[in-house]
Amino acid sequence: MKINIESEIGTLEGVILHTPGAEVENMTPKNAERALYSDILNLSIAQKEYNQLCCLLDKVTTTFQVRELLESVLALPKARAALISKICETEACPDLYDELLALPEAPLARHLIEGVLLTRDNLTRFLSEERFALPPLHNFFFTRDAAMAIMNEILIGRMAKPVRSRESIIMQAIFNHCPQLTVKTVTPLEAKRFEPLATIEGGDVLVARKDIAVIGNGSRTSSQGIDFVIEMLKLKKDRERHILVQELPHRPESFIHLDMVFTFLGKSHCMVFEPLMLKPSKYQTIHICIENGRVTRIVEEKSLIHALRALKMEVTPVCCGGKDSWDQEREQWHSGANFFALAPDKVVGYARNVHTMEALNHQGFEIIGAEEIISGRRDLADIDRCAIALDGSELPRGGGGARCMTLPIRRQRVDG
Numbered sequence: 001m002k003i004n005i006e007s008e009i010g011t012l013e014g015v016i017l018h019t020p021g022a023e024v025e026n027m028t029p030k031n032a033e034r035a036l037y038s039d040i041l042n043l044s045i046a047q048k049e050y051n052q053l054c055c056l057l058d059k060v061t062t063t064f065q066v067r068e069l070l071e072s073v074l075a076l077p078k079a080r081a082a083l084i085s086k087i088c089e090t091e092a093c094p095d096l097y098d099e100l101l102a103l104p105e106a107p108l109a110r111h112l113i114e115g116v117l118l119t120r121d122n123l124t125r126f127l128s129e130e131r132f133a134l135p136p137l138h139n140f141f142f143t144r145d146a147a148m149a150i151m152n153e154i155l156i157g158r159m160a161k162p163v164r165s166r167e168s169i170i171m172q173a174i175f176n177h178c179p180q181l182t183v184k185t186v187t188p189l190e191a192k193r194f195e196p197l198a199t200i201e202g203g204d205v206l207v208a209r210k211d212i213a214v215i216g217n218g219s220r221t222s223s224q225g226i227d228f229v230i231e232m233l234k235l236k237k238d239r240e241r242h243i244l245v246q247e248l249p250h251r252p253e254s255f256i257h258l259d260m261v262f263t264f265l266g267k268s269h270c271m272v273f274e275p276l277m278l279k280p281s282k283y284q285t286i287h288i289c290i291e292n293g294r295v296t297r298i299v300e301e302k303s304l305i306h307a308l309r310a311l312k313m314e315v316t317p318v319c320c321g322g323k324d325s326w327d328q329e330r331e332q333w334h335s336g337a338n339f340f341a342l343a344p345d346k347v348v349g350y351a352r353n354v355h356t357m358e359a360l361n362h363q364g365f366e367i368i369g370a371e372e373i374i375s376g377r378r379d380l381a382d383i384d385r386c387a388i389a390l391d392g393s394e395l396p397r398g399g400g401g402a403r404c405m406t407l408p409i410r411r412q413r414v415d416g
């Protein structure tokens, strides 16, 4: 499949998913925070919920599973050795190299995702409070974050939290070696001038239009990470490009990424967390213009919506949680603003956020349960505008919603 993402909303043609496995359950309340969760999860419920998302996506597009893609990389001897060695080096566990290298593809992929238990075979390990020699990747089902498709390239994330860095190492190996997906990858780690403070995660990066990227600058994506994107875009000399940066508060943790407070729904609507996106605040919106290999303008804008409108993206905001500030806060916390578009005006979000769904309904979006589409009782082609409601009681406790759990790699062009 050829990678191509020119918008957040074009009809989806390919998406990468990861059905959560044992890695989401392998933690205790004591280390949930380190795992970046706001609670511990129940795997069987989380899997059931995720499965609904997978079935829905299988119905409308081509889906890929990280585990299968990873297995196909591990079947290539050179790529396999390089990947294991990189992981053992970054995670300071050189002892595991031989053991991992000897495993067949499937158990090896499982260990790289679910972790490797610590063998208590010396005093230090016996006394260690850790359970794992290679910790589980608790957040891998948020496939959005470790890699992002921007036009026909893949930007490999540089994760702000070390517990997630193996995700980006695995995604880089997948995009560099999977025969199904060959594409050029770029990463701040291999920049000409490496900047240690540069971090960037997919939840913060929205490809609004061919020439507009909207990027969150907060706890996960640093200004230096965005500077890396500026350098990337300076190399493209075909047209003027814009980066709209939205500063984000670092607290509460539900504001970790821009897509938790702002997502595109279609050509004429976006979803917003009103207190941050529409009310005056100290969090700036900055507009950067790049043309012919240099930054030609960098200015502060009144708000993201204003900046988008000035660039002829006439989006009407729909408020996450509706009008009441308590409902807004409650629903934003459970990823109420985090929508994923299957096509223009056909979006997916959690059913639990009832006030958000109601606000969408007021804007003409029909609310449809995911099962209606999965069973074939309803066909997306017959619907103009809809919000598909997903079950989600466990998944949101991991800290994300439909957009976080999907990595689109190909969308149709949106006309106009």
Ligand SMILES: NC(=[NH2+])NCCC[C@H](N)C(=O)O
Pocket: 035, 036, 037, 139, 142, 144, 145, 202, 203, 204, 256, 257, 259, 260, 398, 399, 400, 401, 403, 404
């Ligand atoms: N695109 C997103 N908003 N992803 C949410 C990721 C949540 C995850 N627990 C983390 O803290 O990293």
